[in-house]
Amino acid sequence: MKNVVKKNTKPEYVSTGSIYYSITVTVKGVDQYFPQLSVEYTIVDLLGNKFEGEMPNIIGKLKSLIVLNLSHNSLAGQIPHSLGNISEIESLDLSWNQLTGEIPQSLADLTFLEFLNLSQNHLLGHIPQGKQFDTFDNYSFRGNPKLCGLPLTKKCGEHPHELQLEGDGDEEESGFTWKVMVMGYGCGVLLGIVLGYIMLSTGRPKWFNAIADVADHMILNRQNKRR
Template sequence: MPAFYFPQLRIIDVAQNDLVGFLPNNYFKILKGMRDVAPADKVKFEYIGDFEFYHEDSVKIVMKGSMVKLERILKIFTTIVFSSNQIHGPIPEELGELNSLLLLNLSHKSLNGQIPSSLRKSVELESLDLSSNNLEGKILEQLTYLTFLSILNLSHNELVGHIPEGKQFSTFSNDSYIGNSGLCGFPLTKNCHEEEEPEAPPKFYEEDDSATLFEWKFAL
Protein backbone atom coordinates (compact mmCIF):
# COMPACT_ATOMS: atom_id res chain seq x y z
CA MET A 1 0.00 0.00 0.00
CA PRO A 2 1.48 3.41 -0.94
CA ALA A 3 3.03 5.40 1.89
CA PHE A 4 0.78 8.43 1.23
CA TYR A 5 -2.03 6.48 2.90
CA PHE A 6 -0.08 6.87 6.15
CA PRO A 7 1.31 10.43 6.28
CA GLN A 8 1.85 10.22 10.05
CA LEU A 9 4.21 7.22 9.87
CA ARG A 10 7.18 7.59 12.21
CA ILE A 11 8.89 4.21 11.64
CA ILE A 12 9.37 2.55 8.23
CA ASP A 13 11.41 -0.68 8.34
CA VAL A 14 11.31 -2.92 5.27
CA ALA A 15 14.81 -4.36 5.63
CA GLN A 16 15.83 -7.75 4.23
CA ASN A 17 13.08 -8.19 1.68
CA ASP A 18 13.00 -8.54 -2.10
CA LEU A 19 11.92 -4.99 -2.91
CA VAL A 20 13.06 -3.85 -6.34
CA GLY A 21 13.12 -0.57 -8.24
CA PHE A 22 13.88 2.98 -7.13
CA LEU A 23 13.33 4.66 -3.78
CA PRO A 24 9.87 6.28 -3.91
CA ASN A 25 10.77 9.97 -3.77
CA ASN A 26 7.12 11.04 -4.11
CA TYR A 27 6.23 9.10 -0.98
CA PHE A 28 8.84 10.88 1.13
CA LYS A 29 7.26 14.24 0.31
CA ILE A 30 4.09 13.48 2.23
CA LEU A 31 5.56 11.88 5.37
CA LYS A 32 4.45 14.73 7.59
CA GLY A 33 5.08 12.69 10.72
CA MET A 34 8.84 12.95 10.08
CA ARG A 35 8.94 16.72 9.63
CA ASP A 36 8.86 19.52 12.16
CA VAL A 37 7.98 17.33 15.14
CA ALA A 38 7.14 19.68 18.01
CA PRO A 39 8.46 18.96 21.53
CA ALA A 40 4.88 18.34 22.71
CA ASP A 41 4.65 15.43 20.27
CA LYS A 42 7.67 13.61 21.61
CA VAL A 43 5.65 11.38 23.91
CA LYS A 44 2.28 9.91 23.21
CA PHE A 45 -0.19 10.02 26.10
CA GLU A 46 -3.25 7.89 26.71
CA TYR A 47 -6.10 9.07 28.88
CA ILE A 48 -8.18 6.59 30.85
CA GLY A 49 -10.70 8.41 32.99
CA ASP A 50 -8.90 11.09 34.98
CA PHE A 51 -5.52 9.36 34.67
CA GLU A 52 -2.78 9.97 32.16
CA PHE A 53 -0.42 7.23 30.98
CA TYR A 54 2.62 7.02 28.73
CA HIS A 55 2.05 4.86 25.69
CA GLU A 56 4.58 2.01 25.56
CA ASP A 57 5.20 -0.54 22.85
CA SER A 58 8.08 -2.46 21.30
CA VAL A 59 9.51 -2.78 17.82
CA LYS A 60 12.47 -4.46 16.14
CA ILE A 61 14.62 -2.50 13.72
CA VAL A 62 17.97 -3.04 11.99
CA MET A 63 20.75 -0.83 13.31
CA LYS A 64 24.37 -1.26 12.14
CA GLY A 65 23.47 -4.60 10.57
CA SER A 66 22.01 -6.03 13.78
CA MET A 67 18.43 -6.51 14.87
CA VAL A 68 17.62 -4.33 17.87
CA LYS A 69 14.43 -4.47 19.90
CA LEU A 70 13.20 -1.20 21.35
CA GLU A 71 11.06 -1.88 24.38
CA ARG A 72 9.72 1.65 24.52
CA ILE A 73 8.99 3.84 21.54
CA LEU A 74 8.69 7.57 21.69
CA LYS A 75 6.92 9.33 18.87
CA ILE A 76 10.07 11.32 18.27
CA PHE A 77 11.92 8.15 17.21
CA THR A 78 11.49 8.63 13.46
CA THR A 79 13.19 5.91 11.44
CA ILE A 80 13.59 4.81 7.81
CA VAL A 81 15.26 1.46 7.09
CA PHE A 82 15.43 0.13 3.52
CA SER A 83 18.59 -1.98 3.93
CA SER A 84 19.30 -5.29 2.18
CA ASN A 85 16.87 -5.02 -0.72
CA GLN A 86 17.27 -4.88 -4.49
CA ILE A 87 16.76 -1.15 -4.76
CA HIS A 88 18.91 0.91 -7.12
CA GLY A 89 19.21 4.45 -8.43
CA PRO A 90 20.03 7.73 -6.65
CA ILE A 91 19.14 8.77 -3.10
CA PRO A 92 16.12 11.10 -3.36
CA GLU A 93 16.69 14.73 -2.39
CA GLU A 94 13.31 14.62 -0.65
CA LEU A 95 14.80 12.59 2.21
CA GLY A 96 16.56 15.72 3.41
CA GLU A 97 13.23 17.42 3.97
CA LEU A 98 12.45 14.96 6.78
CA ASN A 99 14.14 17.20 9.33
CA SER A 100 12.92 15.18 12.33
CA LEU A 101 14.42 11.90 11.11
CA LEU A 102 16.68 10.24 13.69
CA LEU A 103 17.81 7.08 11.90
CA LEU A 104 18.34 6.48 8.17
CA ASN A 105 19.62 3.12 6.92
CA LEU A 106 19.94 2.63 3.15
CA SER A 107 22.76 0.09 3.26
CA HIS A 108 23.44 -3.03 1.18
CA LYS A 109 21.72 -2.05 -2.04
CA SER A 110 22.81 -0.72 -5.42
CA LEU A 111 22.32 2.99 -4.88
CA ASN A 112 24.46 5.22 -7.09
CA GLY A 113 25.11 8.89 -7.67
CA GLN A 114 26.22 11.29 -4.95
CA ILE A 115 25.18 11.81 -1.36
CA PRO A 116 22.43 14.44 -1.66
CA SER A 117 23.27 17.83 -0.17
CA SER A 118 19.71 18.04 1.19
CA LEU A 119 20.70 15.67 4.01
CA ARG A 120 22.24 18.67 5.76
CA LYS A 121 18.66 19.66 6.66
CA SER A 122 18.17 16.45 8.68
CA VAL A 123 19.55 18.22 11.71
CA GLU A 124 18.11 15.67 14.18
CA LEU A 125 19.81 12.71 12.48
CA GLU A 126 21.73 10.48 14.92
CA SER A 127 22.47 7.44 12.75
CA LEU A 128 23.28 7.42 9.01
CA ASP A 129 24.18 4.17 7.22
CA LEU A 130 24.79 4.32 3.46
CA SER A 131 27.31 1.48 3.35
CA SER A 132 27.75 -1.16 0.64
CA ASN A 133 26.38 0.85 -2.29
CA ASN A 134 27.88 2.43 -5.40
CA LEU A 135 27.85 6.04 -4.20
CA GLU A 136 30.49 8.29 -5.73
CA GLY A 137 31.84 11.80 -5.43
CA LYS A 138 32.92 13.62 -2.27
CA ILE A 139 31.57 13.53 1.27
CA LEU A 140 29.87 16.90 1.56
CA GLU A 141 31.16 19.41 4.09
CA GLN A 142 27.52 20.24 4.85
CA LEU A 143 27.19 16.92 6.68
CA THR A 144 29.22 18.47 9.50
CA TYR A 145 26.06 20.44 10.30
CA LEU A 146 24.56 17.21 11.67
CA THR A 147 25.79 17.82 15.19
CA PHE A 148 23.74 14.98 16.73
CA LEU A 149 25.23 12.35 14.41
CA SER A 150 26.77 9.58 16.53
CA ILE A 151 26.76 6.67 14.04
CA LEU A 152 28.09 7.06 10.48
CA ASN A 153 28.78 4.25 8.02
CA LEU A 154 29.84 5.17 4.48
CA SER A 155 32.02 2.11 3.96
CA HIS A 156 32.29 0.12 0.72
CA ASN A 157 31.32 2.78 -1.78
CA GLU A 158 33.25 4.70 -4.43
CA LEU A 159 33.66 7.98 -2.54
CA VAL A 160 36.71 10.17 -3.16
CA GLY A 161 38.44 13.23 -1.78
CA HIS A 162 39.04 14.72 1.62
CA ILE A 163 36.97 13.52 4.61
CA PRO A 164 35.29 16.53 6.30
CA GLU A 165 36.85 17.62 9.58
CA GLY A 166 35.50 18.97 12.82
CA LYS A 167 32.43 18.51 15.01
CA GLN A 168 31.01 14.98 14.92
CA PHE A 169 33.35 13.88 12.13
CA SER A 170 36.27 14.00 14.55
CA THR A 171 34.66 11.13 16.51
CA PHE A 172 34.29 8.57 13.69
CA SER A 173 36.81 5.75 13.18
CA ASN A 174 38.29 4.09 10.09
CA ASP A 175 35.37 1.66 10.01
CA SER A 176 33.11 4.46 8.80
CA TYR A 177 35.08 4.80 5.55
CA ILE A 178 36.76 1.46 4.70
CA GLY A 179 36.33 0.23 1.14
CA ASN A 180 36.63 3.73 -0.41
CA SER A 181 40.10 3.75 -1.93
CA GLY A 182 39.74 7.35 -3.12
CA LEU A 183 39.19 8.86 0.34
CA CYS A 184 41.94 10.54 2.36
CA GLY A 185 42.42 12.48 5.58
CA PHE A 186 41.63 11.82 9.23
CA PRO A 187 41.03 9.19 10.52
CA LEU A 188 42.58 7.34 7.57
CA THR A 189 46.34 6.97 7.29
CA LYS A 190 46.27 8.31 3.73
CA ASN A 191 47.26 11.98 3.80
CA CYS A 192 45.51 14.25 1.32
CA HIS A 193 48.39 16.75 1.40
CA GLU A 194 51.06 14.19 0.73
CA GLU A 195 53.14 15.50 -2.16
CA GLU A 196 54.49 13.15 -4.75
CA GLU A 197 58.23 12.73 -4.76
CA PRO A 198 59.77 14.84 -7.52
CA GLU A 199 61.13 12.86 -10.41
CA ALA A 200 64.88 12.80 -10.79
CA PRO A 201 66.08 15.02 -13.67
CA PRO A 202 67.12 13.13 -16.80
CA LYS A 203 70.81 12.27 -17.00
CA PHE A 204 72.76 13.49 -19.98
CA TYR A 205 76.18 12.20 -21.08
CA GLU A 206 78.86 14.77 -20.28
CA GLU A 207 82.09 14.67 -22.26
CA ASP A 208 85.36 14.85 -20.43
CA ASP A 209 86.63 18.47 -20.42
CA SER A 210 90.26 17.49 -20.94
CA ALA A 211 89.41 15.40 -24.00
CA THR A 212 87.40 18.25 -25.50
CA LEU A 213 90.29 20.71 -24.94
CA PHE A 214 92.71 18.34 -26.63
CA GLU A 215 90.44 18.06 -29.69
CA TRP A 216 90.33 21.87 -30.07
CA LYS A 217 94.14 22.14 -29.84
CA PHE A 218 94.51 19.41 -32.42
CA ALA A 219 92.18 21.26 -34.76
CA LEU A 220 94.25 24.46 -34.44
Protein backbone atom coordinates in the same frame (compact mmCIF):
# COMPACT_ATOMS: atom_id res chain seq x y z
CA MET B 1 8.46 13.47 8.89
CA LYS B 2 8.96 16.90 7.34
CA ASN B 3 8.15 18.58 10.64
CA VAL B 4 10.15 18.12 13.81
CA VAL B 5 7.91 16.60 16.47
CA LYS B 6 7.78 18.69 19.63
CA LYS B 7 8.97 16.98 22.77
CA ASN B 8 5.98 16.01 24.87
CA THR B 9 6.12 15.63 28.64
CA LYS B 10 3.94 12.52 28.35
CA PRO B 11 5.41 9.78 26.11
CA GLU B 12 3.30 8.71 23.15
CA TYR B 13 3.70 5.47 21.22
CA VAL B 14 2.63 4.28 17.78
CA SER B 15 -0.45 2.11 18.20
CA THR B 16 -3.74 0.99 16.71
CA GLY B 17 -6.06 1.60 19.58
CA SER B 18 -4.90 -0.59 22.46
CA ILE B 19 -2.21 -2.50 20.49
CA TYR B 20 1.30 -1.01 20.35
CA TYR B 21 3.68 -1.59 17.49
CA SER B 22 6.94 -3.40 18.26
CA ILE B 23 9.88 -3.40 15.91
CA THR B 24 13.52 -4.47 15.57
CA VAL B 25 15.72 -2.08 13.60
CA THR B 26 19.42 -1.46 13.12
CA VAL B 27 20.28 1.68 15.05
CA LYS B 28 23.85 2.94 15.28
CA GLY B 29 25.15 -0.33 13.83
CA VAL B 30 23.37 -2.51 16.37
CA ASP B 31 20.05 -4.37 16.10
CA GLN B 32 17.69 -2.93 18.69
CA TYR B 33 14.26 -4.18 19.72
CA PHE B 34 11.56 -1.64 20.56
CA PRO B 35 8.54 -3.19 22.33
CA GLN B 36 6.86 0.19 22.00
CA LEU B 37 7.87 2.72 19.35
CA SER B 38 7.77 6.34 20.41
CA VAL B 39 6.11 8.75 17.97
CA GLU B 40 9.09 11.05 18.48
CA TYR B 41 11.56 8.40 17.35
CA THR B 42 11.28 8.65 13.55
CA ILE B 43 13.04 5.83 11.69
CA VAL B 44 13.54 4.94 8.02
CA ASP B 45 15.16 1.49 7.85
CA LEU B 46 15.34 0.06 4.31
CA LEU B 47 18.52 -1.99 4.53
CA GLY B 48 19.06 -5.17 2.56
CA ASN B 49 16.82 -4.45 -0.41
CA LYS B 50 17.61 -4.08 -4.12
CA PHE B 51 17.10 -0.35 -4.47
CA GLU B 52 18.95 1.18 -7.43
CA GLY B 53 19.49 4.66 -8.81
CA GLU B 54 20.36 7.86 -7.02
CA MET B 55 19.23 8.93 -3.57
CA PRO B 56 16.38 11.45 -3.93
CA ASN B 57 17.02 14.96 -2.65
CA ILE B 58 13.63 14.96 -0.94
CA ILE B 59 15.15 12.84 1.85
CA GLY B 60 16.79 16.03 3.06
CA LYS B 61 13.33 17.45 3.82
CA LEU B 62 12.56 14.74 6.38
CA LYS B 63 13.83 16.92 9.20
CA SER B 64 12.42 14.81 12.02
CA LEU B 65 14.38 11.68 11.06
CA ILE B 66 16.38 10.18 13.91
CA VAL B 67 17.64 7.06 12.08
CA LEU B 68 18.23 6.60 8.34
CA ASN B 69 19.51 3.20 7.21
CA LEU B 70 19.83 2.52 3.45
CA SER B 71 22.74 0.10 3.69
CA HIS B 72 23.20 -3.06 1.61
CA ASN B 73 21.43 -1.81 -1.49
CA SER B 74 22.66 -0.77 -4.94
CA LEU B 75 22.26 2.99 -4.66
CA ALA B 76 24.51 4.95 -7.02
CA GLY B 77 25.43 8.57 -7.66
CA GLN B 78 26.46 11.16 -5.10
CA ILE B 79 25.30 11.61 -1.54
CA PRO B 80 22.74 14.45 -1.65
CA HIS B 81 23.97 17.69 -0.12
CA SER B 82 20.46 18.09 1.29
CA LEU B 83 21.11 15.37 3.89
CA GLY B 84 22.78 18.12 5.90
CA ASN B 85 19.30 19.52 6.54
CA ILE B 86 18.19 16.53 8.65
CA SER B 87 19.05 18.37 11.83
CA GLU B 88 17.68 15.74 14.27
CA ILE B 89 19.44 12.69 12.80
CA GLU B 90 21.53 10.59 15.18
CA SER B 91 22.35 7.54 13.03
CA LEU B 92 23.14 7.53 9.29
CA ASP B 93 24.12 4.29 7.52
CA LEU B 94 24.74 4.31 3.75
CA SER B 95 27.28 1.49 3.69
CA TRP B 96 27.53 -1.26 1.08
CA ASN B 97 26.17 0.68 -1.88
CA GLN B 98 27.66 2.07 -5.10
CA LEU B 99 27.82 5.72 -4.05
CA THR B 100 30.37 7.94 -5.79
CA GLY B 101 31.75 11.46 -5.57
CA GLU B 102 32.81 13.42 -2.52
CA ILE B 103 31.26 13.40 0.94
CA PRO B 104 29.16 16.59 1.30
CA GLN B 105 30.62 19.07 3.76
CA SER B 106 27.07 19.69 4.98
CA LEU B 107 27.11 16.36 6.85
CA ALA B 108 29.71 17.79 9.24
CA ASP B 109 27.06 20.26 10.46
CA LEU B 110 24.78 17.51 11.83
CA THR B 111 25.34 18.24 15.50
CA PHE B 112 23.35 15.23 16.81
CA LEU B 113 24.96 12.66 14.51
CA GLU B 114 26.50 9.98 16.74
CA PHE B 115 26.86 7.11 14.24
CA LEU B 116 28.01 7.33 10.62
CA ASN B 117 28.79 4.47 8.26
CA LEU B 118 29.79 5.28 4.66
CA SER B 119 32.00 2.22 4.21
CA GLN B 120 32.16 -0.05 1.17
CA ASN B 121 31.25 2.50 -1.51
CA HIS B 122 33.21 4.33 -4.23
CA LEU B 123 33.56 7.69 -2.53
CA LEU B 124 36.61 9.86 -3.22
CA GLY B 125 38.42 13.02 -2.20
CA HIS B 126 38.90 14.69 1.16
CA ILE B 127 36.93 13.56 4.20
CA PRO B 128 35.23 16.63 5.74
CA GLN B 129 36.91 17.85 8.90
CA GLY B 130 35.61 19.49 12.04
CA LYS B 131 32.57 19.20 14.31
CA GLN B 132 30.97 15.75 14.32
CA PHE B 133 33.38 14.26 11.77
CA ASP B 134 36.21 14.57 14.28
CA THR B 135 34.45 11.96 16.43
CA PHE B 136 34.30 9.20 13.78
CA ASP B 137 36.99 6.57 13.31
CA ASN B 138 38.35 4.58 10.38
CA TYR B 139 35.38 2.19 10.50
CA SER B 140 33.04 4.87 9.13
CA PHE B 141 34.99 5.27 5.86
CA ARG B 142 36.77 1.99 5.14
CA GLY B 143 36.32 0.28 1.77
CA ASN B 144 36.58 3.54 -0.20
CA PRO B 145 40.06 3.33 -1.81
CA LYS B 146 39.94 6.90 -3.18
CA LEU B 147 39.05 8.60 0.09
CA CYS B 148 41.83 10.41 1.94
CA GLY B 149 42.46 12.44 5.06
CA LEU B 150 41.80 11.80 8.73
CA PRO B 151 40.83 9.45 10.26
CA LEU B 152 42.25 7.33 7.41
CA THR B 153 46.00 6.80 7.09
CA LYS B 154 45.98 8.02 3.48
CA LYS B 155 47.17 11.57 3.02
CA CYS B 156 45.64 13.84 0.41
CA GLY B 157 47.84 15.31 -2.32
CA GLU B 158 47.77 18.85 -3.69
CA HIS B 159 44.94 18.01 -6.06
CA PRO B 160 41.52 17.14 -4.64
CA HIS B 161 41.50 13.57 -5.96
CA GLU B 162 45.23 12.86 -5.67
CA LEU B 163 46.06 10.30 -3.01
CA GLN B 164 49.45 9.67 -1.51
CA LEU B 165 50.25 6.88 0.91
CA GLU B 166 52.61 7.83 3.69
CA GLY B 167 56.07 6.53 2.85
CA ASP B 168 55.12 5.54 -0.72
CA GLY B 169 55.39 7.20 -4.10
CA ASP B 170 58.28 9.18 -5.52
CA GLU B 171 60.10 9.46 -2.21
CA GLU B 172 60.27 5.70 -1.85
CA GLU B 173 61.36 5.24 -5.47
CA SER B 174 64.03 7.95 -5.31
CA GLY B 175 65.26 6.62 -1.99
CA PHE B 176 65.58 3.14 -3.43
CA THR B 177 67.52 4.45 -6.47
CA TRP B 178 69.85 6.48 -4.26
CA LYS B 179 70.63 3.42 -2.13
CA VAL B 180 71.38 1.29 -5.22
CA MET B 181 73.76 3.94 -6.58
CA VAL B 182 75.63 4.21 -3.30
CA MET B 183 75.92 0.44 -2.98
CA GLY B 184 77.18 0.13 -6.57
CA TYR B 185 79.72 2.90 -6.13
CA GLY B 186 81.00 1.43 -2.87
CA CYS B 187 81.37 -2.07 -4.36
CA GLY B 188 83.23 -0.65 -7.38
CA VAL B 189 85.70 1.25 -5.23
CA LEU B 190 86.32 -1.77 -3.01
CA LEU B 191 86.84 -4.05 -6.03
CA GLY B 192 89.27 -1.58 -7.56
CA ILE B 193 91.34 -1.41 -4.37
CA VAL B 194 91.50 -5.20 -4.11
CA LEU B 195 92.53 -5.69 -7.76
CA GLY B 196 95.11 -2.92 -7.47
CA TYR B 197 96.64 -4.57 -4.41
CA ILE B 198 96.76 -7.98 -6.15
CA MET B 199 98.40 -6.54 -9.24
CA LEU B 200 101.04 -4.67 -7.27
CA SER B 201 101.79 -7.60 -5.00
CA THR B 202 102.07 -10.22 -7.82
CA GLY B 203 103.84 -8.20 -10.44
CA ARG B 204 100.83 -8.07 -12.70
CA PRO B 205 101.51 -4.49 -13.88
CA LYS B 206 103.88 -5.97 -16.49
CA TRP B 207 101.15 -8.33 -17.67
CA PHE B 208 98.70 -5.46 -17.81
CA ASN B 209 101.15 -3.30 -19.77
CA ALA B 210 101.61 -6.10 -22.28
CA ILE B 211 97.87 -6.24 -22.90
CA ALA B 212 97.78 -2.47 -23.31
CA ASP B 213 100.66 -2.63 -25.89
CA VAL B 214 98.80 -5.26 -27.92
CA ALA B 215 95.64 -3.11 -27.88
CA ASP B 216 97.59 -0.05 -29.07
CA HIS B 217 99.20 -2.11 -31.87
CA MET B 218 95.79 -3.31 -33.10
CA ILE B 219 94.44 0.23 -33.15
CA LEU B 220 97.43 1.48 -35.18
CA ASN B 221 96.99 -1.34 -37.74
CA ARG B 222 93.31 -0.42 -38.27
CA GLN B 223 94.20 3.23 -38.76
CA ASN B 224 96.88 2.33 -41.34
CA LYS B 225 94.41 0.14 -43.28
CA ARG B 226 91.88 2.97 -43.45
CA ARG B 227 94.50 5.26 -44.92
